Amino acid sequence: MSIVERALKRLQQSGQTAAQAARPTTPTAPADRKARPAAPAVPPAAQSREVGSRRQFGDPAKTLHVDFDQLRRAGLMPPEHQQRELSHQYRTLKRPILRNAFGADGSPADTGRNSPRTLMVTSALPGEGKTFTAINLALSLALEKDHSVILVDGDAPKPHVSQAFGIGGEPGLLDLLGNADLQVESVVLPTDVRGLFLLPIGRRSEAATELLASARMRQVIEELGRLDVNGIVLLDSPPMLLTSEAQVLASLFGQVVLVVGAGSTPQQAVTDALGIIGEGPQVGLVLNQALHDNNVGGYYGYGYGDGFLDTTQTDKQ
Template identity: 40%
Template sequence: MSTIEKALAKQKSAQQELTNNQNVEQVNKSLSATSSETESTIQTTASAQQQYVEQQSREIYIDNDKLTERGFLHSGGDAHHQQEEFRHIKRKLLNNAFGAASKTLKQSNLIMVSSANPNEGKTFVSINLALSVALEQDKTVLLVDADVLRPSLHRELEFENDTGLLDYLCGDTDNVAEIIYPTNLVNLKIMPAGSVHHLTNELLASERMAKLANELSARYPDRVVIFDSPPLLGVTETPVLASLVGQAVVVAEESKTKIEDIKRATSQLDEELAIGFVLNKTIKTSKDVYGYYGYGYGRKK
C-alpha cells in the first residue's frame, strides 16, 4: 500500500470514529431528555394524584337520603311541592342577582338568610335554597355558616366544623380556598363557621370581612353566596352582615312570629337591600297546592 493510500485510510478511519462519537453523544442526549421527560411526567402525575387525594379528604358528603328523611330538598321528586316552592323563591333571588335589578343592588349575588327570632327555620331555608340553586345548569352556590354565635350547618349536614370563616377573619389562614370545601354536589360548596371566638362582632365588622365579601362576590360571576345568618333581634352581628350583602331573606314562622318583631327586625336592615320574606311551617289547605312556603319581595320603604 502506497503512502497516499495509507494516509487516505487513516483519514477515513478518523472520520468514522468521529461520526461514531457524535452518534453516541446524540443517543446519550436523547436518553437524558427522555429520562427528564419521564421524571417530569411522573412528578406531575404524582402531584395530580396528591391533589386529588387532598380534595377527596376535604370533600363534604351530602347524604340525599338522610336529608329527604328530615324534610330537606334533594334532586329526586319525592317532595315535589317543596321543590316547586323553593324554585319560585330561588328564581326571584337569581333574577335580582343576575338580571336587570342587579344593576341597582350592591353585591347582588350575596344573600343573607335570617329571621326575627331563633328557631323560626332560617337554617332550613338556607340549606334548601342552596340545594335548589345547586340544581341550576349555569350557576354555582357557596353556603356560608355565618351564624357564628350558634353555628348549625355542620350539625344539619353532618360534617366537621373545620377551619372556616372565623379562622380566616382571625388571620389563622390567609388562603380563602382553605375555608371553602367542595361537596359531592358539583355546584355546591360550603364554608363552615370555624373556631369559636369572643370577638365575633368586631371580626365581622372588620376590613378583612369586607374584602372577603367583595372577593366572594366578584371572583366567580356565576356564583350565588348564601349566608346563614344569626337572628336579627338581640344580636349585633346580623346588621353588620347585612351591610355587606345585596339581598336579605327574612324567615317567619306562621302562627308564631309576631308582626311587630318582623317590623323591628327589618328596621335594622339597610334601605338599599332587596328584602324577601318566607313564611315557614304553614298549614297546607285545599286551595294551596304547595302549602309550606310563601314568598314576598319588595324594597324596604
C-alpha cells in the first residue's frame, strides 16, 4: 500500500469522508477586519473588464512575457520532450479541481469565504514539488477557454514563483497585506499567456509571517476571487509542518492540494499535514513520484486523490 493510500485509509478511519470535507460550514480563520477606509481609485487601465469570454484585469501596460526557457532552466517546467506527457497528467489533475470549483455544469461558483475557486498548493515538508506543481497547474488551468487563473506567490521565505517569472522586485502580496488601501487590481500582473495572471510576493518584510497569517489575508484572497467569477486563485505556499503561516493559510482556502513526494515524505508527515488542514477545505493529494529520479530521466508521475475517494496514480513510464 502506498504512503498516500495508507494516509487516506487512516483519514477515512478517522471518519472524514469526501462529503464531510466538501464544503466548509464553520470558518476557522480569524474574523474579517473592520470595514476599511475608502481606497484610492484604481487606474481605469487596471480595472477588471470583459475581453471575449474571459475577464481581463491588471494594467495591460505591465503585461509580463512568460519565458518558458527560463522556467525550464529553473527546473520548474519539464524539458520540451517531456512536456506532452506532463501536460496530460496536469489535465487529469485539474479536472476534479475545476469540478469542485464550478460544479459539473461549469457554472460560476460563489465569491464568498473559502470559495472552492481558491486553491492552495502545499506539502508537509520542504522541497516536495509545491512550486513545480503550482506553476504547471496554473499553466494548465490557463489553457481552459472559460477560466482564468491568478498564480499567487505565498511563500515569503522562498519566493520561487516570483524569482522564476523574474518579478521578484515587483509589488505584490506582502504590499497588499501591509497596506489595506492598496487594491488587488493594481498589483496583479497580466501575462502574455492568455488567462494567466501573477501576483508576486512583493516587498520583503520582516513581518512576512505575521502578514500572511493576518486577517487581511482572507480579505485579499476574497478580493482576488472577485476579479473573475470564472477564475481560480492558486497560491504556492510554504510547507505545512515547518511554518505557522501555512497552517493559517490552509484555513482560508476552499481547496488544498497536498503534494506528497513519493518515497520521500514520511507517512506520519502526510497524516500530520492532513490533520492540520482539517475538514474545512476539499483536499486533493498529488503524488509527486519523480523528484530527482535522474536514473530514469525524470519528469512524470502525478496522481490526484479527489476528495479522498478515488485516488488515482499515474505509473512511471
